[in-house]
Amino acid sequence: MKGSGIKYLWPYIANRRRWILGCLLYAFIGASASAYSPFLLGRAVDELSGGVRLPVLAAYSLGLLTLAVLLAVFRYQLRMLTGTIAATVSYEMSQDLFARLLVLDQRNFGFFGRGDLLSRTTTDFIPIWRFFSAGFQGMLHSLMLLxxxxxxxxxxxxxxxxxxxxxxxxxxxxxxxxxxxxxxAFDRVQRDVAELSGFAQEHLTTVRMVKAYGQEQQVVSAFETVNDRYAESNLRFMLRSGLISPIPGSVVRLSAALVLALGGALVIDGEISLGQLVQFIVYLTLLSAAAVQISNAFERLQQGAAAAGRIAEVLAHQPHIIDAPEARDLAVRGAVGMSGVGVRASGQWILRDITFDVLAGSTVGIVGPTGAGKSTLLSLIARVQDPHAGEVLIDGVDARELTLESYRRSLAIVPQETFLFGMSLRDNITLGLQNVPDAAVEQGVSVARLSNDLPQLPRGIDTEVGERGATLSGGQKQRTAIARAIVRDPRILLLDDALASVDAQTATEIVAGLAAGRGGGRRTTFIVAQHLLAVRPADVIFVLSGGQIAEQGTHDELVELGGLYAQMYDREHSSRSAAEVTG
Known part of the structure; x- marks a missing residue:
């Protein structure tokens, strides 16, 4: 994004003019008290140069003390007010940023890295806080003083x-x-910090795999490369800062030398008094300190501007999947269809000419080789993305004509890569729901075949699962995610290879439980699976190949057809038979 990032902070303070006027007032009074002190001191020197008179000395002393108190009080008020502005702007901007992140879609997230977003939502707010709490108030006071x-x-x-x-x-x-x-330069530093953060997060979360493959030294070397880039960009920033920062102090010292030389000559010539020269010398001391403060504040302002620009870059992104102007709510029954649907990526069709109609309450299996478009098909039903051709129909209505909120309330999706939060198993299952009956939780646990695992856990369903579910196996994580979806009792349930870490027998039991359990008769379920046994009971099975539905029918019909599905089933059956013999 071009231009200074300061302009992106203005909307957060533009409607708080009383705060801005308060800052100006406090800065003016504080700077006036500070600036008037040398003037009063110069007058005192001139008046007392002929002899010390106690009442006059006391009056000037009281005046200087009063100015010092005024300076302290109003500098404190200025710092408190700019601190309030810093807290308010940081809070509101972070709320806007997080809210925007929650509505962005896959195309948006593809533009940013995970570590980059983590850096923008955390460390980038530190310079913004300092922008107001240190930079803004320091610059305001010092400029008025000058x-x-x-x-x-x-x-x-x-x-x-x-x-x-x-x-x-x-x-x-x-x-x-x-x-x-x-x-x-600071923007480059923040981007390198983001890269460093992303690298560390990625490799720390996969540390077991790194150790398993003996990649410790290679990862350390790669980290060193990323760290070197960060160190170099930080060094460049410090060098530039080191060149710019001394400018105000150097100029003030130059002006001090000129003032002392010319001022001394003017005193000798009688054009100014000794008190006025003292006044100038004290002023130069104050201005020198103010110049240094301006230099420090200026650096804070530039850092804050760079950070604000990075945050604004995320806020400028708009989700591609949004409600149409005429979108309406719909009480979803569960019928799902597609008409001539196609999806392109990198100039190629991932899916093309997909057409089907599924009645509400049906169970649909989706199988096919890797890259056939199975997950993409589910993402269209979930409206994570929209097709480039054709329509996705929900109860006969184009999904783009429905409000996202009403539609997604009726839908649950379980991805292959399951994410659990660092809370109890129960809280993970009821995530986002309030006052869930125990019976509903037990039903979800039973259908997901978690019941047999609970006795093995220290506190059963109330056991803390650790960060990202670290204490659970891959299969337990997937079954927890399935239980989480079942508890919501959705009209449309999407399992995107959510049984990959579950053995074939358990997967079959889960699918049977989904059809027989609470809501099973009125729930439409789409199951992407690698184990064909898992989709065997399905009402219809779609076999995807080359981005198209190559075959469809029941398990028995597809086996009798002798096509791609039959070949896949024969290979799986042979592999399972061989495993049983060797076992």
Whole structure:
């Protein structure tokens, strides 16, 4: 995305003008108190140079103390207010980001890596927080201090005030010009952090496989390569920051040398008083500190701008699967059909000319060789993606004419790669549901054939399963996901190779239980399976090959046909017979 990322933060504070005005007011009062102190000190030096008078000394001391208190109070108020802005913007932006992530689809996620998204949803908000809590308030206070200080200096000596103002204008121009370089460098750092995070997450979650294949050294070497890129980009950022950061301090020191030289000459000539020279020297001390603070704040601003741009890049993505303007709710009965459906990818048809009609309450088996389009077919029914040709019909209505919310309430899908959360087995099964009756949970556990596993678990169904279900086997995870789907009692149930880690006999029992259990008679079930025994009881079996339905019918009809299904069944039967003999 082009341009500074600061513009993406504006919508989050634009409707809070009272906060912005409050920041300006607090910064103005605090900066005025700080800037007026040298002016008051200079006046005190001039008035007391002829002799110390206690009442005058006390009055000036009280004045300086009052200014110090004002500075402390209003700097505190400014920090609290900018901290509130930082917390509010970070909170609202993170809510928007997470909400957007939940509605994005596969095509969107293909644009970002998992580690990249993890970085954008976590570490990128740290610079945004600092943008407001440190950068914004520091820059605001220091800029006002510089402006007010220069005005007060000009009232004492327009020449010296003009010199300081010219030097500060030079440094502001240089920083504004060089700022985008710093922002781009930090953006590169954040992208490399995301790559590093993704690499670590991917390999830590597959550490057992890494060890099993003896790939530890290769993975360490690959990590070193990724880490080197991060270190190099970080070093480039630090080098650029190191070149830009000293500019304000150097310019202020240059102006200090000029002021001391010219100011001393003006005092000798009697054009300004000694108190005014002291006033200028104190001002230069304040302005030097302000210049350093501006430099630090400027770096925070550029980091925050880069992070905001990365987050805005995700927010700019829109889901491709959305409700049509005329979409309507539908009480789904479960009839599913396709008419001339085709799906393309990389210029080739993955599915083409898919046409069928399935009555509500039917059980449908889907089999075929790898790459035949089985999972793609289920993703069309789930409306995870839309076809490039033809229609997917739900109860005779094009799925694109239904609201996603009403349709997906009637649907449950169990993918092959099951994900469980670090909570109890019961909570994983009832995920997202409230007040689920024990009978419904027991029914789901029974149909999914988890009942026999519960006695082996320390606390039965209330056992914590660990992160991503680490304490369960692959088959137990898949059966937990099936129980989770059954508890929802959907009108349409999609099992996308969800029985791959389950033995053939148990898979057959699960399929039989799905048809006989609660809701079985009115639930339409699509089962993608590698074990043909699992789809044998199905009302109809679709055999996919080359992206088309090559054969369809019941198990007996397809075996009698002697085609692709019969060949697959013979191979599976022979393999199972050989295994029984050797076993």
């Amino acid at each position: 402006v007010i200080g220069c005005i007060l200096m000009a009232t004492a000596s327009p020449l010296l005030g003009g010199i300081v103002f010219g030097c500060l204008l030079l440094t502001m121009t240089a920083q504004t010009f060089l700022g985008p370089l710093l922002e781009r």
